Amino acid sequence: MATLLSAGCGYTLAGRDSFLPDTVKTIGIPDFVNRTPYYDVGQTLSQRVRTEFIGRGKYKVLPQDTGVDAVLKAQINSISLAPSAFNSSQQATRYAITVTLGIQLVQASDGKVLWQNQSQVFREEYQLASGGGVLDPAAFFGQSSNAVDRMATDFARSVVSAILEAF
Numbered sequence: 001m002a003t004l005l006s007a008g009c010g011y012t013l014a015g016r017d018s019f020l021p022d023t024v025k026t027i028g029i030p031d032f033v034n035r036t037p038y039y040d041v042g043q044t045l046s047q048r049v050r051t052e053f054i055g056r057g058k059y060k061v062l063p064q065d066t067g068v069d070a071v072l073k074a075q076i077n078s079i080s081l082a083p084s085a086f087n088s089s090q091q092a093t094r095y096a097i098t099v100t101l102g103i104q105l106v107q108a109s110d111g112k113v114l115w116q117n118q119s120q121v122f123r124e125e126y127q128l129a130s131g132g133g134v135l136d137p138a139a140f141f142g143q144s145s146n147a148v149d150r151m152a153t154d155f156a157r158s159v160v161s162a163i164l165e166a167f
Contacts, residue, residue: 019164019166020105020114020164021114024070025059026067026068027061027069027071028062028063028064028067028070028071028072028108029046029050029061029062029071029072030046030064030071031043031063032046032101033075033076034076035076035078036077036078038079041076041079044152045152046074047152048156049072049074049155050063052153052156052160053160056160068108069107069109070106070108071105071108072104072105074101074102075102075103076099076100076101077102078098078100079098079100080097080098081097082095082096082098084096084125085125095127097124097125097151098122098123099121099122099155100119101120101122102117102118102120103116103117103118103120103159104116104117105163115163117162120162122154122158122159124154124155126150126151
């Protein structure tokens with residue numbers, strides 16, 4: 001009987017670290033298509049997804065869609081930022097960021113879809129290092145803040161876990 005083990009943001013079957021075919025050894029992850037007005041977000045999120053796949057240690061990861069066994073394609077459709085907590089002066093102290101995208105992993109040889117979620121939603125709350133008043137995602141992503149770094153890392157971890165664990 002299979003035993004479920006806790007693994008990061010989800011579960012996986014014991015003794016199995018991926019639901020991808022054994023023929024997938026190299027994954028191409030080109031920069032995500034960015035349909036939002038926030039310039040750097042596509043590069044930031046795709047780079048973090050590459051880093052997360054590399055950290056899992058099983059796959060060779062390249063930033064292109066040629067010369068690979070599978071290609072991860074993603075389109076960022078929207079990003080929103082909203083205050084989620086306030087101090088006694090009614091200044092925002094925490095913000096919820098929501099990223100909506102379509103994403104799929106396809107086998108390069110024949111275009112077979114190995115995994116997809118055309119309505120992937122990532123939502124998390126963060127406290128910004130700077131004071132309140134950041135309601136624009138462009139300002140959020142333009143900061144060199146720990147919140148942006150944490151958001152991109154958390155996003156990548158959730159996407160890669162969803163793909164490898166077939167959720």
